Structures are given as structure tokens and as C-alpha cells.
Amino acid sequence: MSENPQITGLLTRLAEAWNAGDATAYAALFTEDADYISFDGAHSQGRxxxxxxxxxxxxxxxxxxxxxxxxxxxxxxxxxxxxxxxxSGGGTAVAGRQRDSIVSFTAVRTPQGWRFASFQNTRVAS
Incomplete structure (x- = not known):
């Protein structure tokens, strides 16, 4: 396994969209039919x-x-x-409280560039 600049760039854009509170830009980094599973098991289907x-x-x-x-x-x-x-590791901070996670994605090459086809967030136990 190795780092890939196109994928790390996609992850950077994901964090930038989150930090801007831009749901449209965030979702645009996923495929039209992506599966998104949050830390609590909620499953969103589609961009x-x-x-x-x-x-x-x-x-x-x-x-x-x-x-x-x-x-x-x-x-x-x-x-x-x-x-x-x-x-990847990472996390979110809400009201100064850090919540660390390990996340997994399936990324696919599309005509628009690399996009995430699936996402799974698992919280790191504190």
C-alpha cells in the first residue's frame, strides 16, 4: 500500500468542503450512487x-x-x-471536542476524476 497524490488531494478537498460547511462541495466528491455509512451506522445511499x-x-x-x-x-x-x-485516520472537532476515527473509502476513477464510491466511519474508542 502506498500514498497516491490524487487520492490524498481528494481527501484534502473533502476536509476543505467539511470545514467550509459546504454540503454541495462535500457530496460532489462522491459518485452518484455512493454508499455512506456514518459512525453510528446510518446509511445514506447516493450523492x-x-x-x-x-x-x-x-x-x-x-x-x-x-x-x-x-x-x-x-x-x-x-x-x-x-x-x-x-x-485513513482523522476526525472532527465539535465545540472544541475532538472525535477521532478510522475511515475507509472505495475510490474510483470517473470521467470527472477520482470520486468516492463508498465510505465507512468507525470511531476510535477513547
Whole structure:
């Protein structure tokens, strides 16, 4: 497994969209039919659902929250031509309280560039 500048760039854009509270930009980094599983097991299906749920979060309980990426690197494992598994640490801070996670994505190459086709967030036990 190795780092991949295109994938780390995609992760950076994901954090930038989160930190801006921009649900549209956040969801645009996912495929139209992406599966998104949050830390509590909630399952959103499709870019539209990801955008809608994040708009609610960014305007409500996660307003002003920030996302950080891992300092320990991002692992990228090729699965097939144009598809990789991505495993990364990171987390979000809400009202000064950090919540660390390990996240996994399936990223796929699309005509618009790399996009996430799946996401799974697992909270790190404190």
C-alpha cells in the first residue's frame, strides 16, 4: 500500500468542503450512487442523500465543526484498474471536542476524476 497524490488531494478537498460547511462541495466528491455509512451506522445511499444529510448536519448539530486528516499517512491499496481502497485516520472537532476515527473509502476513477464510491466511519474508542 502506498500514498497516491490524487487520492490524498481528494481527501484534502473533502476536509476543505467539511470545514467550509459546504454540503454541495462535500457530496460532489462522491459518485452518484455512493454508499455512506456514518459512525453510528446510518446509511445514506447516493450523492443526493449525502448532500441532504450533510446540509442538515452543517446547518445544525455540526455547524462550525472542523475535520482534520491523519498525520500518520493514508494507505491506498489498488483493487482493480481505476479502483482503490483508502484507509485513513482523522476526525472532527465539535465545540472544541475532538472525535477521532478510522475511515475507509472505495475510490474510483470517473470521467470527472477520482470520486468516492463508498465510505465507512468507525470511531476510535477513547
Amino acid at each position: 443526493e442523500a449525502i448532500e441532504s444529510s450533510h446540509r442538515w448536519l452543517f446547518e445544525g448539530p455540526l455547524k462550525g465543526s472542523t475535520m482534520s486528516t491523519t498525520d500518520g499517512g493514508v494507505k491506498v491499496k489498488p483493487l482493480a484498474d481505476g479502483a482503490v481502497l483508502v484507509i
